[in-house]
Amino acid sequence: MGYYAGIDVGSLTADAVLIDEDGKIASYAVLPTGNNSQKAGTEAFEATLAQAGLNEGDVARVVSTGYSRARVREAQGSKTEIACHAKGGLYLFPDVGTIIDIGGQDSKAILVGREGRVINFAMNDKCAAGTGRFLEVMASALDVGLDKMGDLAFESQEELTISSICTVFAESEVVSLISQGKAPADISMAVSRAIARRTTGLAARVGVTDTVVMTGGVAKNRAVVKLLSEDIGHSIKVPDEPQIVGALGAAIIAREGDGG
Amino acid sequence: MTEFKAFSKMKELMTNYYIEAKTTKEKPIAWITSGAPVEFLFAMDIIPIYPENYAAMCAASHQSVELMEAAEQAGFSQDICAYARTDFGADITQGGPAAGLPPPHFLLCSTNICKTVIKWYEVVARKYNVPLFIVDTPFLHEGLNKDLIDYTVTQFRDLEDFLSEFIGRPFDRDRFYEVLALSQEAAEHWRRMLYLGKTVPSPFNSLDSFIHLGPIVTLRGTKECVDYYKLLYEEVAERAEKKIGSIPEERYRVLWDNLPVWFKMRRLERFFEEKKCTLVVTTYANSWGGMSNYQVEEEGDPYELLAASYLDVYINWGFEERIKYLAQLMDEFCLTGFVMHSNRSCKPYSVGMYRLQEEVSKLTARPGVVIEADQNDPRIYSDAQVETRLEAFIESMDSI
Numbered sequence: 001m002g003y004y005a006g007i008d009v010g011s012l013t014a015d016a017v018l019i020d021e022d023g024k025i026a027s028y029a030v031l032p033t034g035n036n037s038q039k040a041g042t043e044a045f046e047a048t049l050a051q052a053g054l055n056e057g058d059v060a061r062v063v064s065t066g067y068s069r070a071r072v073r074e075a076q077g078s079k080t081e082i083a084c085h086a087k088g089g090l091y092l093f094p095d096v097g098t099i100i101d102i103g104g105q106d107s108k109a110i111l112v113g114r115e116g117r118v119i120n121f122a123m124n125d126k127c128a129a130g131t132g133r134f135l136e137v138m139a140s141a142l143d144v145g146l147d148k149m150g151d152l153a154f155e156s157q158e159e160l161t162i163s164s165i166c167t168v169f170a171e172s173e174v175v176s177l178i179s180q181g182k183a184p185a186d187i188s189m190a191v192s193r194a195i196a197r198r199t200t201g202l203a204a205r206v207g208v209t210d211t212v213v214m215t216g217g218v219a220k221n222r223a224v225v226k227l228l229s230e231d232i233g234h235s236i237k238v239p240d241e242p243q244i245v246g247a248l249g250a251a252i253i254a255r256e257g258d259g260g
Numbered sequence: 261m262t263e264f265k266a267f268s269k270m271k272e273l274m275t276n277y278y279i280e281a282k283t284t285k286e287k288p289i290a291w292i293t294s295g296a297p298v299e300f301l302f303a304m305d306i307i308p309i310y311p312e313n314y315a316a317m318c319a320a321s322h323q324s325v326e327l328m329e330a331a332e333q334a335g336f337s338q339d340i341c342a343y344a345r346t347d348f349g350a351d352i353t354q355g356g357p358a359a360g361l362p363p364p365h366f367l368l369c370s371t372n373i374c375k376t377v378i379k380w381y382e383v384v385a386r387k388y389n390v391p392l393f394i395v396d397t398p399f400l401h402e403g404l405n406k407d408l409i410d411y412t413v414t415q416f417r418d419l420e421d422f423l424s425e426f427i428g429r430p431f432d433r434d435r436f437y438e439v440l441a442l443s444q445e446a447a448e449h450w451r452r453m454l455y456l457g458k459t460v461p462s463p464f465n466s467l468d469s470f471i472h473l474g475p476i477v478t479l480r481g482t483k484e485c486v487d488y489y490k491l492l493y494e495e496v497a498e499r500a501e502k503k504i505g506s507i508p509e510e511r512y513r514v515l516w517d518n519l520p521v522w523f524k525m526r527r528l529e530r531f532f533e534e535k536k537c538t539l540v541v542t543t544y545a546n547s548w549g550g551m552s553n554y555q556v557e558e559e560g561d562p563y564e565l566l567a568a569s570y571l572d573v574y575i576n577w578g579f580e581e582r583i584k585y586l587a588q589l590m591d592e593f594c595l596t597g598f599v600m601h602s603n604r605s606c607k608p609y610s611v612g613m614y615r616l617q618e619e620v621s622k623l624t625a626r627p628g629v630v631i632e633a634d635q636n637d638p639r640i641y642s643d644a645q646v647e648t649r650l651e652a653f654i655e656s657m658d659s660i
Binding site (some may be wrong): 067079080081082083105106117118119120121123125205 | 602614618621627632644645648649651652655656
């Protein structure tokens with residue numbers, strides 16, 4: 001049986017997905033990218049092989065994606081995250097129309113057409129406001145684990161605002177809120193709200209359709225998803241593993257024989 | 261970059277021009293903006309010097325950062341146009357290619373390209389203690405009209421008086437008409453060359469046209485400029501005739517809106533070639549094909565036509581006109597999509613770009629992408645961010 005792999009090496013995590021001939025997910029891995037993106041890609045790939053009990057030779061084709069897509073040694077082709085999230089999102093939710101992906105250094109809204117074709121997309125401008133990196137910086141300022149930020153926000157009692165859209169300035173706002181003795185839960189909620197607001201603009205630009213799916217690491221933050229859903233006035237579906245959608249899309253593209 | 265034979269001719273032309281400007285003892289020097297009516301200067305034997313052109317050279321030769329830093333240290337804000345900062349820095353340090361520009365005897369600026377030039381040239385005027393003549397060309401919110409033309413013509417008359425007094429002899433009308441004819445002829449060759457991009461595959465790409473812009477900006481109104489663009493036109497026409505494309509395989513044909521990213525020319529060229537995408541046409545290079553695009557009649561007064569051509573430039577147009585023009589280029593050049601460079605330095609060129617993208621996409625049913633960059637400041641540019649957006653855009657395009 002032939003297998004296909006997608007490797008998504010982004011700024012925060014390196015993810016790999018292995019699918020079989022029928023397109024069924026065989027295994028996946030999510031690892032921190034660290035300071036060596038090439039090595040991280042390899043390790044994620046090897047982790048999926050080990051899990052599935054396979055060798056590299058069992059994989060017919062590998063497609064890479066993410067910011068380091070050009071440096072993934074194992075890949076025979078590459079595609080942008082935009083194309084991969086569209087494919088991966090469609091695989092998980094066949095009626096998907098709009099995908100909102102918030103990754104480490106990019107946030108994007110994608111309008112998906114038939115067969116996972118990208119009809120339109122909008123991305124954050126140069127700055128990292130509203131991205132995963134933004135959330136990470138704020139988590140560190142609050143001294144809260146990144147994965148705890150969302151749950152913490154739900155304990156919020158008081159509404160606070162972070163008005164700056166710049167990550168650096170927003171961080172100093174957070175620091176100043178901490179020094180005023182504001183509760184971490186309230187600050188966490190304010191951070192989530194800031195991200196949701198930024199992302200709403202992107203979604204509005206491409207259009208909110210009947211089925212909205214959120215992918216990328218930030219989709220694990222329940223507070224952001226809830227606020228974003230309120231802002232766009234539409235429910236949002238989140239896959240069980242939102243971080244692997246890019247790699248999954250790349251694997252599907254590999255299976256289709258595409259990816260240049 | 262396409263290897264045009266004319267390239268060496270252009271280098272020679274531009275080198276001679278700068279050498280003359282740097283060494284002349286007799287001719288006065290005027291610093292001038294890229295969209296100002298240079299014909300008046302040539303008519304009076306004045307050498308025009310273009311700080312914008314020089315700033316672009318600084319960036320293309322990767323010298324703009326240190327110059328901008330010098331300007332910023334002197335107190336100029338990072339939010340000012342990077343051309344202005346590069347030039348201020350070159351002036352402060354006497355750095356940059358050929359060690360700065362020859363000092364001006366007076367300045368001529370026109371507001372058809374932006375309003376920054378007013379303050380920019382006032383700074384220069386103060387520093388060198390020289391006169392500044394401003395040709396105010398109002399923004400065309402709703403197209404051209406007689407009042408706007410009359411208003412501009414009045415200023416041309418004042419400009420003549422100013423030049424006549426400054427040089428100390430009457431304004432030379434006969435010579436002026438000769439210059440106008442030469443300017444018009446050069447612009448026509450340039451325009452015809454650019455329109456050869458309609459050939460599939462395109463015989464040149466926009467990065468070529470950015471490189472070959474030098475003489476039409478700086479020397480229009482001279483015989484050398486006419487000769488050069490005639491030569492270039494013929495060379496490109498021959499390639500078009502033989503169907504020689506600018507890249508080995510052309511699958512996508514796109515428009516580029518706004519100025520080039522001068523410090524990324526090579527990298528972007530390689531990027532687009534790898535993706536089998538030709539930048540076929542640009543609103544920027546086209547501007548100098550429209551400028552001076554008037555007929556010089558044997559009798560009669562060409563001033564109104566000249567005024568119209570300097571008012572009627574893309575960057576001085578309102579929204580509706582821009583949308584129509586972009587959509588028209590998309591059709592005429594058989595394009596598969598368009599790239600809009602949201603240029604931090606150039607606000608009048610970049611304002612409303614997302615809306616433009618939306619409207620043009622809707623009208624033409626073809627995709628467009630907005631990239632965030634700058635014409636001259638590499639410090640705010642990110643290769644990965646720009647290329648991911650461009651790549652995703654190319655993935656979403658239908659090939660020809």
